[in-house]
Amino acid sequence: MSLLNAILVGLREIWAHKFRSLLTMLGIILGVSSLIAMSAIVKGMEHGMKEAMIALGGLDKVLTREAPVPTWQSHLSDQARGRTMRDVEALQRSAPLIRMVSPEMALERVTISRGDKRTRPSEFVGVWPVVIEMNLHNLEHGRFFNDVDEANAHAVIVIGTAIRDDLFGSPEQLGREVIPIGERVQINGQTFTIVGMFEHYESDQDRKKREWAREHPDEAAQKQAVARGRPGYGGGGSRSGWAFDRKNRTVYCPMNTMWLRFRAASGTGNVPDPTLTDIDFKVEDLSQMEDALQQAKNVLLTTHNGIEDFSFSTQEGNIESVDQAIRNARMSGGIISAISLLVGGIGIMNIMLASITERVREIGIRKAIGATFLDVFTQILVEAVVIAIIGGLAGLVAANLLVRFLASLSPTGNTPIVTFEAMAMAFGFSVAIGVLAGLFPAFKAAKLNPIQALRYE
Amino acid sequence: MALIELRGVSKIYHLGGEEIRALDNVDLDINPGEFISIIGPSGSGKSTLMHILGCLDSPSKGSIKLDGMEIGSASARELARIRNQKIGFVFQFFNLLPKLNVLQNVELPMVYAGCSSRERRERAMDALRLVEMDNRAKHRPMQLSGGQQQRAAIARALVNSPKIVFADEPTGNLDSHTGETILKLFHDLSLKGSTIALVTHDPEIAAVTPRKIEIRDGKISKNVDAKLSGQHDGPKFAVGSQQN
Numbered sequence: 001m002s003l004l005n006a007i008l009v010g011l012r013e014i015w016a017h018k019f020r021s022l023l024t025m026l027g028i029i030l031g032v033s034s035l036i037a038m039s040a041i042v043k044g045m046e047h048g049m050k051e052a053m054i055a056l057g058g059l060d061k062v063l064t065r066e067a068p069v070p071t072w073q074s075h076l077s078d079q080a081r082g083r084t085m086r087d088v089e090a091l092q093r094s095a096p097l098i099r100m101v102s103p104e105m106a107l108e109r110v111t112i113s114r115g116d117k118r119t120r121p122s123e124f125v126g127v128w129p130v131v132i133e134m135n136l137h138n139l140e141h142g143r144f145f146n147d148v149d150e151a152n153a154h155a156v157i158v159i160g161t162a163i164r165d166d167l168f169g170s171p172e173q174l175g176r177e178v179i180p181i182g183e184r185v186q187i188n189g190q191t192f193t194i195v196g197m198f199e200h201y202e203s204d205q206d207r208k209k210r211e212w213a214r215e216h217p218d219e220a221a222q223k224q225a226v227a228r229g230r231p232g233y234g235g236g237g238s239r240s241g242w243a244f245d246r247k248n249r250t251v252y253c254p255m256n257t258m259w260l261r262f263r264a265a266s267g268t269g270n271v272p273d274p275t276l277t278d279i280d281f282k283v284e285d286l287s288q289m290e291d292a293l294q295q296a297k298n299v300l301l302t303t304h305n306g307i308e309d310f311s312f313s314t315q316e317g318n319i320e321s322v323d324q325a326i327r328n329a330r331m332s333g334g335i336i337s338a339i340s341l342l343v344g345g346i347g348i349m350n351i352m353l354a355s356i357t358e359r360v361r362e363i364g365i366r367k368a369i370g371a372t373f374l375d376v377f378t379q380i381l382v383e384a385v386v387i388a389i390i391g392g393l394a395g396l397v398a399a400n401l402l403v404r405f406l407a408s409l410s411p412t413g414n415t416p417i418v419t420f421e422a423m424a425m426a427f428g429f430s431v432a433i434g435v436l437a438g439l440f441p442a443f444k445a446a447k448l449n450p451i452q453a454l455r456y457e
Numbered sequence: 458m459a460l461i462e463l464r465g466v467s468k469i470y471h472l473g474g475e476e477i478r479a480l481d482n483v484d485l486d487i488n489p490g491e492f493i494s495i496i497g498p499s500g501s502g503k504s505t506l507m508h509i510l511g512c513l514d515s516p517s518k519g520s521i522k523l524d525g526m527e528i529g530s531a532s533a534r535e536l537a538r539i540r541n542q543k544i545g546f547v548f549q550f551f552n553l554l555p556k557l558n559v560l561q562n563v564e565l566p567m568v569y570a571g572c573s574s575r576e577r578r579e580r581a582m583d584a585l586r587l588v589e590m591d592n593r594a595k596h597r598p599m600q601l602s603g604g605q606q607q608r609a610a611i612a613r614a615l616v617n618s619p620k621i622v623f624a625d626e627p628t629g630n631l632d633s634h635t636g637e638t639i640l641k642l643f644h645d646l647s648l649k650g651s652t653i654a655l656v657t658h659d660p661e662i663a664a665v666t667p668r669k670i671e672i673r674d675g676k677i678s679k680n681v682d683a684k685l686s687g688q689h690d691g692p693k694f695a696v697g698s699q700q701n
């Protein structure tokens with residue numbers, strides 16, 4: 001019997017028991033669709049996380065954080081001075097494995113106002129121009145600070161677009177570009193001039209959404225009316241959007257401006273507080289991260305008189321925890337799909353065993369007429385595989401519907417990404433399951449003794 | 458040379474320590490073109506003999522030669538091929554596949570022979586014409602009377618032009634009138650040159666064939682060839698050949 005014939009016989013058999021076959025396929029359909037949906041969700045997560053990672057300044061960036069004085073040095077804690085400009089100079093001078101150092105001096109609880117409009121930045125920081133490269137900023141309008149601003153502590157700021165949106169209105173609301181260069185605003189009661197504005201940072205997904213909205217203004221208005229009912233911060237955005245939103249709410253001023261206008265006048269007990277909020281640096285070579293951190297530690301221990309009141313935090317640590325989260329999601333998704341596929345396989349095997357018991361007589365007749373072991377084996381195996389293939393195909397369709405449904409449930413989440421590899425793999429699995437599930441029943445049927453099969457009533 | 462030669466064939470079953478000799482040291486020759494009946498009471502070993510003759514079963518002892526080939530040394534695959542090419546079976550319960558129509562049932566042996574679909578169709582229709590069932594080709598077995606089903610089964614047995622056709626109680630499930638038309642069909646086929654072995658417990662049916670083999674407790678007790686002894690004057694059928 002040819003393979004084509006076997007497939008036709010298999011299809012006829014499946015068609016003859018439509019409902020039973022559908023139930024049998026259900027396990028495979030569930031397994032395939034969950035496998036694809038899970039991998040699509042993980043893929044979407046991965047994409048969003050990677051984007052956010054870059055928005056936060058790239059992989060080679062290291063943060064120097066304040067840390068409590070270790071217990072064995074606690075008797076020295078009154079000598080711990082925290083991180084100051086001395087550290088920055090020392091790192092620049094004595095740590096060749098470090099490419100750039102960016103000091104940050106932040107002011108907490110800041111309100112920016114213009115007329116009756118007010119808003120809060122994510123951070124208001126005194127910085128050096130190197131911060132642009134450090135945090136991967138892109139200045140779109142105006143200029144950044146220069147040495148003159150720094151030396152004279154000019155009251156100038158560079159802002160992100162979200163600050164502009166809050167104080168001057170967004171281009172979406174006003175229907176025209178808004179560039180507030182040269183405008184004056186109040187920061188905690190002091191007047192500052194905006195000299196520059198960064199580009200608008202957003203995820204790929206949000207960009208696509210915005211571009212689509214620009215091309216389809218009518219539908220977009222409808223959608224926005226729906227979306228307005230949803231809770232969100234600063235206009236929402238994708239799940240990785242917090243990183244972009246944060247970046248868009250940045251306000252920078254020259255380091256010296258921060259020091260002279262805010263910090264020098266407001267330390268505890270009127271003693272000026274020269275500590276930096278942050279010392280970021282980038283390493284020359286990502287592969288020498290460990291060495292660079294050791295070098296930085298040595299330098300800082302010298303300037304800190306041996307007191308270890310600092311610690312480093314790398315993006316690598318973040319990446320690792322993200323990777324871990326992704327691996328966990330992938331693992332649990334994989335286990336769920338594997339179990340459904342296994343159950344589907346057992347279902348197929350079960351139904352094939354029941355089917356050959358029902359068809360003992362048919363098999364006996366076929367053998368008496370001249371069917372060989374291989375003929376019967378192929379017939380039953382092909383039938384199992386055909387069930388699995390149809391189930392697999394239905395699973396592919398179901399997966400795409402499921403993913404679309406999930407995406408429509410939370411349009412602000414990371415869009416799941418269905419990959420061809422995931423579909424091919426899931427389909428391949430379902431076929432393999434069909435083969436495995438069919439082997440034993442096929443063997444059992446092919447081994448049937450035709451005489452006993454014919455006596456069977 | 459005989460078409461089939463059995464020499465010292467025994468079939469022994471063991472049931473709970475007890476030995477059942479379904480066949481006991483049987484010698485038998487069947488020549489090409491013969492029309493024989495194997496007759497005996499129920500449980501005497503007729504079906505067992507037919508299964509062994511038809512290469513569906515293997516003997517516990519003894520040798521079988523079919524068409525010059527020693528069956529004992531054949532592989533399972535070769536046996537399947539012999540059943541497919543050289544042997545046709547007709548059963549008491551017709552044994553058509555209920556999900557296939559008559560034509561597909563008759564085509565089935567050719568499917569396993571690997572014939573093209575065109576050849577299958579032509580030869581199946583020829584065989585159906587021979588048993589006057591060509592006008593029922595698209596019917597399902599369930600839509601046919603017992604006699605019609607048995608005709609279709611005979612067409613299936615003949616379609617690969619076998620060396621011999623075995624029929625195990627072919628009229629056992631039919632009323633006497635229909636049974637007679639089926640016997641008439643076998644008789645006509647025999648006149649056209651087919652080799653046919655009828656298995657039955659009914660002496661009236663056995664009377665149709667020139668040669669009778671009587672079997673009792675697994676042993677051949679009588680082997681009468683009327684043609685050789687000149688006593689056989691041919692069967693008398695009450696029905697015409699056009700009825701069913």
Ligand SMILES: Nc1ncnc2c1ncn2[C@@H]1O[C@H](COP(=O)(O)OP(=O)(O)O)[C@@H](O)[C@H]1O
Binds near residue numbers: 470477500504506
């Ligand atoms: N598979 C088997 N196991 C045990 N005994 C069997 C088996 N098949 C047949 N027999 C026994 O062999 C004897 C002959 O059976 P069978 O050839 O079917 O007789 P008949 O067809 O003449 O009625 C009977 O006694 C039957 O019980």
Ligand SMILES: [Mg+2]
Binds near residue numbers: 503504505
């Ligand atoms: Mg019998």
